[in-house]
Amino acid sequence: MRKGKGAATLSIPAAxxxxxxxxxxxxxxxxxxxxxxxLARKLLELSGHPRVSIVLWNGEEVPGAAAPLARxxxxxxxxxxxxxxxxxxxxxxxxxxGRIEIEGDLVQFLETAYxxxxxxxxxxxxxxxxxxNRPRANTPADSRENIHxxxxxxxxxxxxLWLDREAMQYTCAYFPDxxxxxxxxxxxxxxxxxxxxxxxxxxxxxxxxxxxGGLARHMARYYGATVRAYNISHEQVAYARGxxxxxxxxxxxxxxxxxxxxxxxxxxxxxxxxMLEHVGRDHYRTLGAVADRxxxxxxRGLIHSIGRDQxxxxxxxxxxxxxxxxxxxxxxxxxxxxxxxxxxxxxVENLRLHYAKTLEHWLARFDLHAEEIERIxxxxxxxxxxxYLAGSQAGFLAGTLQLFQIVFTRGTNNDLPWSREYLYx
Amino acid sequence: MRKGKGAATLSIPAAxxxxxxxxxxxxxxxxxxxxxxxLARKLLELSGHPRVSIVLWNGEEVPGAAAPLARxxxxxxxxxxxxxxxxxxxxxxxxxxGRIEIEGDLVQFLETAYxxxxxxxxxxxxxxxxxxNRPRANTPADSRENIHxxxxxxxxxxxxLWLDREAMQYTCAYFPDxxxxxxxxxxxxxxxxxxxxxxxxxxxxxxxxxxxGGLARHMARYYGATVRAYNISHEQVAYARGxxxxxxxxxxxxxxxxxxxxxxxxxxxxxxxxMLEHVGRDHYRTLGAVADRxxxxxxRGLIHSIGRDQxxxxxxxxxxxxxxxxxxxxxxxxxxxxxxxxxxxxxVENLRLHYAKTLEHWLARFDLHAEEIERIxxxxxxxxxxxYLAGSQAGFLAGTLQLFQIVFTRGTNNDLPWSREYLYx
Numbered sequence: 001m002r003k004g005k006g007a008a009t010l011s012i013p014a015a016x017x018x019x020x021x022x023x024x025x026x027x028x029x030x031x032x033x034x035x036x037x038x039l040a041r042k043l044l045e046l047s048g049h050p051r052v053s054i055v056l057w058n059g060e061e062v063p064g065a066a067a068p069l070a071r072x073x074x075x076x077x078x079x080x081x082x083x084x085x086x087x088x089x090x091x092x093x094x095x096x097x098g099r100i101e102i103e104g105d106l107v108q109f110l111e112t113a114y115x116x117x118x119x120x121x122x123x124x125x126x127x128x129x130x131x132x133n134r135p136r137a138n139t140p141a142d143s144r145e146n147i148h149x150x151x152x153x154x155x156x157x158x159x160x161l162w163l164d165r166e167a168m169q170y171t172c173a174y175f176p177d178x179x180x181x182x183x184x185x186x187x188x189x190x191x192x193x194x195x196x197x198x199x200x201x202x203x204x205x206x207x208x209x210x211x212x213g214g215l216a217r218h219m220a221r222y223y224g225a226t227v228r229a230y231n232i233s234h235e236q237v238a239y240a241r242g243x244x245x246x247x248x249x250x251x252x253x254x255x256x257x258x259x260x261x262x263x264x265x266x267x268x269x270x271x272x273x274x275m276l277e278h279v280g281r282d283h284y285r286t287l288g289a290v291a292d293r294x295x296x297x298x299x300r301g302l303i304h305s306i307g308r309d310q311x312x313x314x315x316x317x318x319x320x321x322x323x324x325x326x327x328x329x330x331x332x333x334x335x336x337x338x339x340x341x342x343x344x345x346x347x348v349e350n351l352r353l354h355y356a357k358t359l360e361h362w363l364a365r366f367d368l369h370a371e372e373i374e375r376i377x378x379x380x381x382x383x384x385x386x387x388y389l390a391g392s393q394a395g396f397l398a399g400t401l402q403l404f405q406i407v408f409t410r411g412t413n414n415d416l417p418w419s420r421e422y423l424y425x
Numbered sequence: 426m427r428k429g430k431g432a433a434t435l436s437i438p439a440a441x442x443x444x445x446x447x448x449x450x451x452x453x454x455x456x457x458x459x460x461x462x463x464l465a466r467k468l469l470e471l472s473g474h475p476r477v478s479i480v481l482w483n484g485e486e487v488p489g490a491a492a493p494l495a496r497x498x499x500x501x502x503x504x505x506x507x508x509x510x511x512x513x514x515x516x517x518x519x520x521x522x523g524r525i526e527i528e529g530d531l532v533q534f535l536e537t538a539y540x541x542x543x544x545x546x547x548x549x550x551x552x553x554x555x556x557x558n559r560p561r562a563n564t565p566a567d568s569r570e571n572i573h574x575x576x577x578x579x580x581x582x583x584x585x586l587w588l589d590r591e592a593m594q595y596t597c598a599y600f601p602d603x604x605x606x607x608x609x610x611x612x613x614x615x616x617x618x619x620x621x622x623x624x625x626x627x628x629x630x631x632x633x634x635x636x637x638g639g640l641a642r643h644m645a646r647y648y649g650a651t652v653r654a655y656n657i658s659h660e661q662v663a664y665a666r667g668x669x670x671x672x673x674x675x676x677x678x679x680x681x682x683x684x685x686x687x688x689x690x691x692x693x694x695x696x697x698x699x700m701l702e703h704v705g706r707d708h709y710r711t712l713g714a715v716a717d718r719x720x721x722x723x724x725r726g727l728i729h730s731i732g733r734d735q736x737x738x739x740x741x742x743x744x745x746x747x748x749x750x751x752x753x754x755x756x757x758x759x760x761x762x763x764x765x766x767x768x769x770x771x772x773v774e775n776l777r778l779h780y781a782k783t784l785e786h787w788l789a790r791f792d793l794h795a796e797e798i799e800r801i802x803x804x805x806x807x808x809x810x811x812x813y814l815a816g817s818q819a820g821f822l823a824g825t826l827q828l829f830q831i832v833f834t835r836g837t838n839n840d841l842p843w844s845r846e847y848l849y850x
Binding site: 174309310311331344347348352354398400413 | 540543599600601602603734735736755756757760763764765767768769770771772773774775777778779822823824825827835836837838839841843844845846848849
């Protein structure tokens with residue numbers, strides 16, 4: 001799908017063995033059968049009555065709850081049947097190729113849809129989804145492939161267009177004041193993390209999954225720490241090294257192109273921001289064992305991850321098209337990192353609305369650059385990414401996604417602050 | 426054991442069907458066999474080499490790790506065998522009747538013992554303990570009996586001697602400054618809880634397990650809330666009502682002598698401080714369902730409880746002699762309150778060292794009044810309670826016990842503060 005380099009990110013054809021999904025032209029002359037009208041009503045009903053109406057391909061409107069926030073246009077008959085067969089997967093694909101369109105605000109549409117789905121939990125929708133596919137395991141080789149899929153996407157040329165300009169943080173920012181700029185909020189996030197870790201000059205830090213390396217540079221530059229940061233994305237590591245060299249930090253920040261499971265050495269601090277979602281449920285204990293292996297007796301750790309209030313698979317479309325292998329864990333599941341490895345949880349903060357705000361900024365910037373992105377990739381790519389960003393924002397607004405920051409230390413360590421007041425000075 | 430009212434709290438004879446444990450006189454003339462010397466060494470070794478030496482009944486010292494912090498005197502042969510058979514239960518009983526004595530600081534002795542036990546996890550000690558007894562279930566009738574066992578112990582005449590004088594808080598205080606008085610720290614705890622709940626005038630509060638009612642009165646008096654507080658201890662409820670009437674709060678605080686499972690009505694806030702430890706593992710989901718039943722859409726909740734980093738039974742002696750039915754849960758186990766009931770965890774704070782500090786104050790005041798308490802009860806009671814308070818302090822210092830404060834709300838509620846800075850103004 002990508003014009004140029006050839007590393008396609010969005011492979012719509014593959015799913016479910018249902019053949020290629022193309023931008024079938026709208027079929028306004030195909031009649032709507034009574035069965036199809038009934039199916040459209042049923043779709044709304046079984047989705048928990050979101051504030052949405054459906055407009056079918058002949059222009060006929062199937063009303064939803066009173067005062068709809070948006071209209072969903074289904075442009076052809078096949079699209080309706082696909083949507084019913086596997087809504088969580090096909091909605092995204094059909095939207096991407098323009099066979100489903102949303103009239104009204106996309107984020108509001110998705111938020112009401114998520115709240116509806118949530119209230120309709122345990123209906124056939126959810127059950128169907130669980131039956132239809134299994135998550136991918138994450139062996140080191142898989143991890144490499146999954147990460148390559150997402151992050152090696154033309155690297156900074158694409159992500160620089162809509163992430164914060166200073167630190168290229170592709171994780172939740174922190175908005176103590178919701179009116180802050182994205183750049184200020186990403187800096188505030190990094191400072192919040194560093195303060196929670198009580199980072200001080202000379203501290204040795206291991207970072208598991210470092211993205212484009214912004215946090216590692218921030219820790220070295222403003223806190224005097226020495227950081228060894230691990231990442232399996234070749235392009236991200238190359239970018240991070242370039243930045244560190246340009247900022248004169250090469251001696252204090254080392255980027256290692258390797259899996260977090262291979263972190264070695266002794267550290268005062270273990271930090272991982274936005275990696276756990278990609279680690280896979282079976283590996284939480286291993287992640288904790290890595291922290292246990294490399295932390296000193298009074299070492300401090302922080303895990304920052306998207307999460308859930310209740311265990312649930314990632315939406316199939318996100319999992320298959322955007323983030324293969326991704327899974328946002330519940331707090332209960334995350335305890336597998338700490339409990340078996342003798343760690344004590346000191347502090348958990350839920351920053352759900354901060355991620356919604358972060359995504360609002362990303363989406364606005366993405367839309368500003370939509371034409372440029374369409375020139376690099378194509379229209380379907382732009383629509384798919386817009387849906388992904390809007391859907392994530394809606395998920396955080398509707399409470400189907402959470403963002404947890406967890407501070408931990410060894411259970412035997414008594415070097416603890418007496419209050420969290422120091423975080424807010 | 427209690428002189429006077431007759432409601433004995435400490436029933437040493439019952440345990441393990443091993444007959445009455447009495448204050449057998451020390452037998453300095455009984456020779457120490459080679460086997461017994463070996464058993465004493467083994468005891469230290471299998472306890473994870475705490476910094477303790479053992480002095481046997483003939484005065485012979487079995488050295489432990491270098492630089493012992495304390496000496497444990499075993500006054501007769503039978504005491505040694507009992508200690509080996511069931512250390513977690515019999516140590517407390519033997520200490521209470523004076524057949525084991527500690528030379529040196531009791532808290533330091535217990536802390537090094539706990540740290541040793543912790544490192545020797547999965548040896549026969551732990552396994553033996555798990556084999557030997559099962560925890561009690563908590564039906565409403567059991568709960569009543571368990572609570573009566575502990576809290577109806579002569580009521581304020583006893584507890585007023587060593588709890589804070591203002592609010593009679595028999596739960597962890599909050600010491601943002603570790604040099605605070607106990608009274609200041611208990612007030613700070615109540616304010617910390619009220620701030621976390623964003624309590625405001627007119628809020629309706631349900632409190633599950635209210636002790637002597639101090640928090641409920643604090644919420645009404647300083648925050649303008651209307652509180653309905655539940656407790657199954659008849660004597661505590663009577664005391665709480667008397668205090669509320671005396672402070673002119675009777676119209677705004679209602680104390681209900683009933684089980685938390687019977688809370689009814691609609692509330693803006695659900696709070697439970699120090700009850701979960703007594704609720705029993707099988708009832709967490711029910712507790713969450715009660716909160717779900719009575720909270721409004723934007724309702725806020727807080728659970729404050731002793732906890733653990735890893736699932737483990739309460740020490741047998743505490744469970745059988747002091748707190749029948751008590752169980753401190755892990756965070757993972759506590760999630761059973763929230764996950765099945767659609768709640769979202771917003772904030773978790775671990776106040777472990779604050780409970781150690783609270784117990785340090787309690788123990789110091791208890792010791793100041795030891796003679797008075799001995800006149801009401803007897804010497805064994807004083808020794809048992811000293812051990813219980815010192816052992817709890819040691820447990821929080823050694824990290825075998827935690828204190829979790831958890832703030833929650835419905836997963837759909839977006840009325841959330843943007844930072845926790847308001848807690849620290």
